Amino acid sequence: MDLKKEWNEFIENSTDQEKTAMKLFLNSLKAKREKTSLTHIASLLxxxxxxxxxxxxxxxxxxxxxxxxxxxxxxxxxxxxxxxxxxxxxxxxxxxxxxxxxxxxxxxxxxxxxxxxxxxxxxxxxxxxxxxxxxxxxxxxxxxxxxxxxxxxxxxxxx
CATH class of the missing domain: 3.10.129.10 (Hotdog Thioesterase)
Incomplete structure (x- = not known):
C-alpha cells in the first residue's frame, strides 16, 4: 500500500487525540524543513x-x-x-x-x-x-x- 493511501485511510478512522498527534508530527516536519528548528526532537516537542x-x-x-x-x-x-x-x-x-x-x-x-x-x-x-x-x-x-x-x-x- 502506498504511503498516501495508507495515511488517508488512517486519518479517516482517527480519534481526536490521534489527529492532534498527527498535526504535531506534521508541524515538526515542516519546521525542520523550513529550518525553524535545529532538530526533529526539538520541533516535535x-x-x-x-x-x-x-x-x-x-x-x-x-x-x-x-x-x-x-x-x-x-x-x-x-x-x-x-x-x-x-x-x-x-x-x-x-x-x-x-x-x-x-x-x-x-x-x-x-x-x-x-x-x-x-x-x-x-x-x-x-x-x-x-x-x-x-x-x-x-x-x-x-x-x-x-x-x-x-x-x-x-x-x-x-x-
Whole structure:
C-alpha cells in the first residue's frame, strides 16, 4: 500500500487525540524543513528557549498527547530530554565555548508526577571549566510544582 493511501485511510478512522498527534508530527516536519528548528526532537516537542541571564536559560515544553506514558503523565524519558536539551543548550552558550557541547553525564531525580499544561526547565551553569561545563536543571509545571531536578556534565567540543 502506498504511503498516501495508507495515511488517508488512517486519518479517516482517527480519534481526536490521534489527529492532534498527527498535526504535531506534521508541524515538526515542516519546521525542520523550513529550518525553524535545529532538530526533529526539538520541533516535535515544541521546545522554546530563552536566555535569562549570562549563565541561566529557560526552556519550555508544552504538554501534548505525545508526552504521555502509559499512566497518563509525562514520560520520564521526555522529562530527561527536556533537562538534557536545556542544560546542553546553556552549556553550549557559556563564554569561551564556540562549537557546542555534548552530554558526558546526566543524573535525573523525579520528584512528583509530570502533570501540567507546560513544563519549564531552568538550566544554570554551576562551573565553566576549560573542557567541561557542570550544570543544574529543574523542571516545573506552569503552577511552579517541581517535577524533576538534574545535574549534568557537558564536554565542550573543539573548534
Amino acid at each position: 515544541q521546545l522554546k528557549s530563552k536566555k535569562i541571564e549570562e549563565h541561566i536559560l529557560e526552556m519550555e515544553m508544552p504538554n501534548s498527547p505525545l508526552l504521555d506514558n502509559s499512566i497518563g503523565i509525562v514520560h520520564g524519558g521526555l522529562t530527561a530530554t527536556l533537562l538534557d536539551t536545556a542544560m546542553g543548550t546553556m552549556a553550549s552558550l557559556v563564554p569561551g565555548n564556540k562549537k557546542g557541547a555534548v552530554t558526558v553525564e546526566l543524573k535525573v531525580d523525579y520528584l512528583t508526577p509530570g502533570v501540567g499544561e507546560v513544563f519549564i526547565c531552568r538550566a544554570e551553569v554551576v562551573h565553566n571549566g576549560r573542557q567541561l561545563v557542570r550544570m543544574n536543571g529543574k523542571v516545573r509545571n506552569e503552577k511552579g510544582v517541581l517535577i524533576a531536578s538534574a545535574t549534568g556534565t557537558f564536554f565542550k567540543l573543539a573548534e
